[in-house]
Amino acid sequence: MSSADNAKLDMQQFIEMESSKSMLKFITCGSVDDGKSTLIGRLLYDSQLLYDDQLVELKKDSKGRASTDEDIDFSLLVDGLAAEREQGITIDVAYRFFSTTKRKFIVADTPGHEQYTRNMATGASTAEAAILLIDARLGVSTQTRRHAYILSLVGVKHILLAVNKIDLMDYSQQLFEEICAEFNSFAENLGFKSSYAIPISALKGDNITSRSARMPWYEGQPLLTYLETLDPEREDSTLFRFPVQRVTRSGQDFRGYAGTLAGGEIAVGDEVMVAASLKRSRVKRIVTMDGDLPVAGKGDAVTLTLEDEIDISQGDVLHRPGEPLERSNQFQAHMIWMHEDPMLPERSYLMKIGTQTTSVQITDLKYAININTSEHLPASKIDLNGIAVCNFATAQAIAFDAYADSPETGAFILIDRISNNTVGAGMIDFGLHRGQNLSWQSFEINRESRAKMKHQRPAVVWFTGLSASGKSTIADILEQKLAAQNRHTYLLDGDNFRHGLNKDLGFTDADRVENIRRVAEVARLMADSGLIVMTAFISPFRRERRMAREIAADIDFIEVFVDTPLEVCEARDPKGMYAKARKGEIPNFTGISSAYEPPERADIHLEAGNRSAEELAEEVLQQLQLD
Amino acid sequence: MSTKRHIHLQRLEAESIRIMRQVATDFERPVLLYSVGKDSSVLLHLAMKAFYPSKPPFPLLHVDTTWKFREMIAFRDDTAKRLGLELLVHTNPEGLAENINPFTHGSSRYTDIMKTVALKQALDAGKYDAAIGGARRDEEKSRAKERVFSHRAKGHVWDPKNQRPELWSLYNTRINPGESLRVFPLSNWTETDIWAYIYLENIPMSELYLARERPVVKRDGSWFMLDDDRFPLEDGEEPEMRSIRFRTLGCYPLTAAIESTAGTLAEVIIEMRSTHTSERSGRVIDKDQAASMEKKKKEGYF
Numbered sequence: 001m002s003s004a005d006n007a008k009l010d011m012q013q014f015i016e017m018e019s020s021k022s023m024l025k026f027i028t029c030g031s032v033d034d035g036k037s038t039l040i041g042r043l044l045y046d047s048q049l050l051y052d053d054q055l056v057e058l059k060k061d062s063k064g065r066a067s068t069d070e071d072i073d074f075s076l077l078v079d080g081l082a083a084e085r086e087q088g089i090t091i092d093v094a095y096r097f098f099s100t101t102k103r104k105f106i107v108a109d110t111p112g113h114e115q116y117t118r119n120m121a122t123g124a125s126t127a128e129a130a131i132l133l134i135d136a137r138l139g140v141s142t143q144t145r146r147h148a149y150i151l152s153l154v155g156v157k158h159i160l161l162a163v164n165k166i167d168l169m170d171y172s173q174q175l176f177e178e179i180c181a182e183f184n185s186f187a188e189n190l191g192f193k194s195s196y197a198i199p200i201s202a203l204k205g206d207n208i209t210s211r212s213a214r215m216p217w218y219e220g221q222p223l224l225t226y227l228e229t230l231d232p233e234r235e236d237s238t239l240f241r242f243p244v245q246r247v248t249r250s251g252q253d254f255r256g257y258a259g260t261l262a263g264g265e266i267a268v269g270d271e272v273m274v275a276a277s278l279k280r281s282r283v284k285r286i287v288t289m290d291g292d293l294p295v296a297g298k299g300d301a302v303t304l305t306l307e308d309e310i311d312i313s314q315g316d317v318l319h320r321p322g323e324p325l326e327r328s329n330q331f332q333a334h335m336i337w338m339h340e341d342p343m344l345p346e347r348s349y350l351m352k353i354g355t356q357t358t359s360v361q362i363t364d365l366k367y368a369i370n371i372n373t374s375e376h377l378p379a380s381k382i383d384l385n386g387i388a389v390c391n392f393a394t395a396q397a398i399a400f401d402a403y404a405d406s407p408e409t410g411a412f413i414l415i416d417r418i419s420n421n422t423v424g425a426g427m428i429d430f431g432l433h434r435g436q437n438l439s440w441q442s443f444e445i446n447r448e449s450r451a452k453m454k455h456q457r458p459a460v461v462w463f464t465g466l467s468a469s470g471k472s473t474i475a476d477i478l479e480q481k482l483a484a485q486n487r488h489t490y491l492l493d494g495d496n497f498r499h500g501l502n503k504d505l506g507f508t509d510a511d512r513v514e515n516i517r518r519v520a521e522v523a524r525l526m527a528d529s530g531l532i533v534m535t536a537f538i539s540p541f542r543r544e545r546r547m548a549r550e551i552a553a554d555i556d557f558i559e560v561f562v563d564t565p566l567e568v569c570e571a572r573d574p575k576g577m578y579a580k581a582r583k584g585e586i587p588n589f590t591g592i593s594s595a596y597e598p599p600e601r602a603d604i605h606l607e608a609g610n611r612s613a614e615e616l617a618e619e620v621l622q623q624l625q626l627d
Numbered sequence: 628m629s630t631k632r633h634i635h636l637q638r639l640e641a642e643s644i645r646i647m648r649q650v651a652t653d654f655e656r657p658v659l660l661y662s663v664g665k666d667s668s669v670l671l672h673l674a675m676k677a678f679y680p681s682k683p684p685f686p687l688l689h690v691d692t693t694w695k696f697r698e699m700i701a702f703r704d705d706t707a708k709r710l711g712l713e714l715l716v717h718t719n720p721e722g723l724a725e726n727i728n729p730f731t732h733g734s735s736r737y738t739d740i741m742k743t744v745a746l747k748q749a750l751d752a753g754k755y756d757a758a759i760g761g762a763r764r765d766e767e768k769s770r771a772k773e774r775v776f777s778h779r780a781k782g783h784v785w786d787p788k789n790q791r792p793e794l795w796s797l798y799n800t801r802i803n804p805g806e807s808l809r810v811f812p813l814s815n816w817t818e819t820d821i822w823a824y825i826y827l828e829n830i831p832m833s834e835l836y837l838a839r840e841r842p843v844v845k846r847d848g849s850w851f852m853l854d855d856d857r858f859p860l861e862d863g864e865e866p867e868m869r870s871i872r873f874r875t876l877g878c879y880p881l882t883a884a885i886e887s888t889a890g891t892l893a894e895v896i897i898e899m900r901s902t903h904t905s906e907r908s909g910r911v912i913d914k915d916q917a918a919s920m921e922k923k924k925k926e927g928y929f
Contacts, residue, residue: 011826011893014900018823023635092790094772097765097817104635106815118792125794245648250681258677260645260796289679300637301644303679314652338792352797355652413797420801422791 021099024232027108027123027156029147030133035164039133039202040107041074043224044098074202093123102228117371117385118338120150121425125411128232129158131223136166136175136199140182142372148183149371152190153334153387153427155407158230159187159195162223166215167201173217194230198223240264241325241401241409242272242318243354248303256287256303257312262354262408264320266304267295274310275317275325275399281306315356317399317409325399325409330363330432332391333403335382339416339423343382346514348547349423351394353412359395359550360414366390380510391432403427418542447555450530454488457626458527460552464539464599465562466591467577468569470613471536474562474606477617479534487626490526492519494537507588513544520548527555532626540596560620561602566591568609636824640673643812645796646775647677647759650810651684653800654757657810658750661687661706661714663699664876665832666761666813668706669821672830673812674759675710685759686713688749692741693718694729694878696854702833709831717749729880730859738881743928747783756802759810765817769924775814781805783927822896836895838872838887849883874899 028036096107108123124130130151134144151159161183169175176199187195198207199218206212209224221229241262248256266272266283273280286293287303296302304318312318319325337343343362351360368379368388382388403410407427414424451458461478463471472493482489498505502518505511516539526533539545549557569591570578581589588594599605604623606616650657659674661667674683689703707714719727722740729737750758764771774790776798791799802808813821825832842853844864851858853866858880860866871884872895889895 011896014896015823015826018819019633019636019827021635023638092772092787095764095815096771097815099817099819104817104820122792122794126796245645246652248678248681254680256680258648260641287680289676299641301641301648301677350801352799407795411795411797413794413799415799415801420799420803420806422793422799425792425794 017101021102021104023104023106024129024227024230025106025108025127026129026131026227027110027120027127027151028131028133029110029120029123029151030135030143030162030164034133034135035202036109036133038074039131039162039164039200039208040096040109042202042205042208043107044096045074093119100224100228105227117146117150117387118336118425120147121154121336121338124151124154124156125425127156129160129227129230130156131160131162133162133164134179134183136163136169136172136179139179144183145186146371148187148190149374150336152192153336155403155427157193158232159192160223160226161195161197162202163197163199164202166199167204167206171199171206171212171215173215176218196220196226198226238264239323239401239406240266240270240272240318240320241406242266242304243356243409244312244314244316244318245355246314247312254305255309256285256305257318258301258303259355260301261296261298263298263406265295265297268292271321272304272306272318273321273324274312275319275327276397277311277316279310279312280321281308281310283307315354317354317356325401326431327397327399328431328433329394329397330391331400332366332389332429332432333412333426334369334429335388335390335414335424335426337382337384337386337388337424339421340384341416341423342384342509343386343388343414343424344510344513345380345390346510346517347543348417348550350415350417351392351412352415353398353400354409356398358398361393362390363393364391380508389429392426400428400431402430416543417546447528447530450528454530456487456530456532457556458530459532459556459558459624459626460523460527460548461532461534461558461560461620461624462523462539462545462548463534463536463560463562464545464602465564465608466566466569466596467538467589468572468574469562469564470608470616471538471562473613474617474620475534475536477613478620481617481621482532482626485626487532488530489532489534492523492526492533492535492537497537509588509594512541516541516544516548517551520551523548524551524553524555527552538590538596540590540594542597542599545599558603558624559599560604560606561599562606562608562616563598564608633827636820636827639816639820640676640824642796642815643670643673644677646798646810646812647674647683649798649800650757650759651678654808656753656755657685657757657759658688658715658753658755659683659685659759660746660761661689661703662761662876663689663695663703663706663833664761665821665825665836666763666816668830668832669816669824670759670761670813671706671710671712672828682711686715688715688717688753688755688758690742690745690749691716691718692737692745692878693723694741694857694880696833696835696852696876696879696882698833698835699876706831715749715753717745717752719745719748728857729878734881738923738928739926741878743923743926747927750783750807755807757800757808757810759812761813762811763813763816763818763821764811773811773814773924775811776800777809777811778802779807779809779927783807785809785925785927787925819899822892822899826892826896832892833876835873835876837891838870838889838894840868841871841884842866843869843871843884850886851882852879852884854879 030036094109098105108127110120110123132147163176163179180197199215200207200223206214207222209222211222242259243262244257245259248258268283268286270283272283283304284307285305286296317325345362345365348359348361351358365379366389367376368386370377371387401409410428412426413422416423463475465471475491479489479491502515505515519535519537523533523535580586581592590596604620608616719741727737727740762770774793778791779785843850844866850871869886870888872887873884887898889898
């Protein structure tokens with residue numbers, strides 16, 4: 001046999017072995033200095049997965065750092081970013097890869113600092129198992145409880161409790177057993193499917209790849225064996241779920257629905273139903289570039305074609321008749337807040353769930369959760385790394401499952417409308433069915449007919465600007481000019497509003513958001529009745545002005561920025577408010593102790609300065625271009 | 628991947644396809660950065676699968692430094708033709724006019740001008756809002772932390788300390804005007820996965836990955852191939868013919884070869900199993916300074 005033939009034979013064995021491996025994604029978590037990075041470095045080292053040049057670099061880097069007495073600082077392998085190396089801590093989620101003859105592993109290494117809860121939740125969201133490290137010297141800590149709670153919240157089912165640094169406690173069996181007992185006493189309520197405990201020393205390599213001679217009393221598996229043999233299969237729901245990612249067209253006739261099965265199985269000939277329209281058809285083909293499949297299972301990325309031409313688009317979800325998803329515009333969910341700017345109820349966010357994206361509001365912040373004690377606490381906002389249970393209302397009804405039943409169709413993220421940052425992550429508990437019965441009533445006499453009687457086109461003219469910038473005065477003159485043209489109008493004024501409809505609201509950020517939401521809703525109703533509505537509110541935040549515009553929906557919305565410099569406003573100070581604010585007597589006063597976010601692109605930008613209100617009102621009138 | 632035996636490769640394939648489809652659905656002007664190497668070949672193969680029976684709804688973009696191996700350029704043009712895809716090629720015109728090259732200007736400055744700046748020029752010119760690339764997290768430490776959908780602020784700047792959290796498979800694809808995303812469908816693949824997949828799927832790749840007798844010269848302990856007569860020889864350097872191959876493909880003066888007799892894919896894979904150096908060790912640019920890849924990435928390098 002030639003050497004080429006030998007190579008081919010060897011290679012076929014190799015490919016055979018490589019391709020028959022399964023894959024396990026796990027997360028490592030624990031407190032600062034528990035030794036997570038050292039453990040991962042040790043796993044790579046002991047399974048001889050480091051290349052020579054990486055070892056040379058590692059040895060070079062280890063010099064001049066006194067973080068361990070050993071020759072090699074394994075944590076350097078995983079602490080990748082320069083900033084982290086300088087600080088000696090891990091600050092984000094890092095993914096590491098290694099494989100043994102049995103399995104391929106993807107490890108998410110996440111930090112233990114309290115402020116990094118969001119990173120742990122991120123790492124846990126795709127993990128099938130978790131290694132939870134405990135420092136044997138410290139035992140079960142507050143952070144251990146917090147991490148266990150987050151793992152349970154995000155639905156990680158298999159926990160490996162790695163009691164590390166046992167070498168520093170004389171390899172004490174009694175200590176190990178006490179720690180396990182304490183952990184189990186609270187973990188049993190967290191819904192883990194399995195939990196396993198191993199005493200280890202990541203630094204010295206005890207019980208990592210083989211059982212340590214220094215702990216003859218430990219008769220369980222070494223850590224790597226546990227990872228190689230764990231069966232991570234969740235008791236997955238067998239419900240067929242197919243969120244449509246994309247409609248694929250090709251040539252004259254081909255119309256297919258591309259997506260990844262979020263759950264269950266589907267075969268050619270099976271009947272399917274569209275969650276939104278309840279239309280039915282049967283699967284005609286399961287198309288892939290490698291040829292049609294007779295059947296596809298969870299996780300497969302395929303393209304389905306159907307027997308009938310029914311209307312399906314991106315964002316729709318297919319299921320089997322008789323196994324529907326929930327469909328509602330309201331639901332309750334657990335939520336983790338992930339941004340420095342707090343979550344404010346009533347503020348509008350974008351929500352992404354499966355392949356659906358919609359506008360969402362938190363309608364009720366039911367309670368926050370103290371993750372150290374699982375206690376429920378009342379809250380009016382949620383800060384970074386906070387966890388809360390809330391009710392949500394979406395702009396359109398969405399199709400979903402409870403997260404516990406089907407994580408793929410029950411998980412969502414929240415996106416800030418201005419920055420486009422991912423600010424929150426949620427797991428749906430259940431649908432609230434109020435929304436289903438509450439559909440929009442449509443009446444015979446509609447906006448168009450009401451507007452026609454008034455011979456005008458309704459609009460919302462939204463004035464924004466600092467206190468004393470002249471909003472109300474200009475709006476007042478504008479209204480007189482409109483009245484002179486026989487137009488039907490109404491002026492909603494900030495101060496007047498707060499004496500009535502909004503007298504229950506204060507001036508915190510959360511109350512300001514709700515104030516504007518109510519104003520926007522009232523403005524929309526009045527415009528719907530055919531009026532030209534003017535509003536004169538400071539409305540300092542861009543997000544809320546955008547929300548007002550969205551609430552107005554298909555009604556003309558004209559944002560007028562009364563751009564009067566702060567000095568001018570302060571000099572006017574008709575009610576003495578600025579003087580009080582300067583003395584610190586009024587908290588949260590816009591322009592002084594609370595920000596005003598000027599519009600980036602107002603529809604009408606009034607360079608107000610010292611121009612007269614009459615002149616400015618005339619400018620608005622000219623630019624309004626009313627029919 | 629039709630057989631159920633290849634469990635983890637099948638999972639990786641499905642994940643990559645899903646990411647590609649997401650890009651096509653959510654962006655107005657996506658582009659696939661095609662670098663001609665083995666990872667690009669896999670990326671392209673997955674793109675063909677993702678949209679089958681239709682074609683990928685985005686063009687290929689190659690940043691040509693003019694110092695690529697000639698075989699790479701031929702392979703690139705053949706590939707685009709074979710698959711019937713639009714191929715765009717960009718070279719930094721100022722760099723070209725000033726004859727910026729790795730010998731006179733040093734690898735660091737050369738890479739910045741002919742690769743990083745050139746890439747930004749091409750992305751700006753095409754107003755691309757998403758650029759798909761073949762980077763993998765196992766390649767290098769700073770890549771290990773990068774998101775699958777990785778945000779770039781105006782000017783293509785990456786801020787590694789301020790990345791968007793990425794949970795489940797719910798990728799946040801929203802951007803403001805002037806911003807963009809880099810998308811890495813191969814994030815979770817390893818080098819071994821790539822080779823196994825190329826073999827199982829019979830994906831065409833450049834012959835430069837296979838050992839052949841090629842003209843080389845030894846410099847600083849590494850073999851460099853004399854792909855054309857622009858490689859200036861130093862005193863005492865004698866070109867010789869050696870059986871060599873490449874583990875990664877880049878600009879020929881910056882890409883070290885390894886001595887090898889592995890003339891077939893099978894032999895390459897076998898040889899790789901017993902190798903003791905990581906694949907990027909042949910890349911000169913990674914080594915210029917500590918944390919050099921992270922620094923380049925912040926500035927917009929892929």
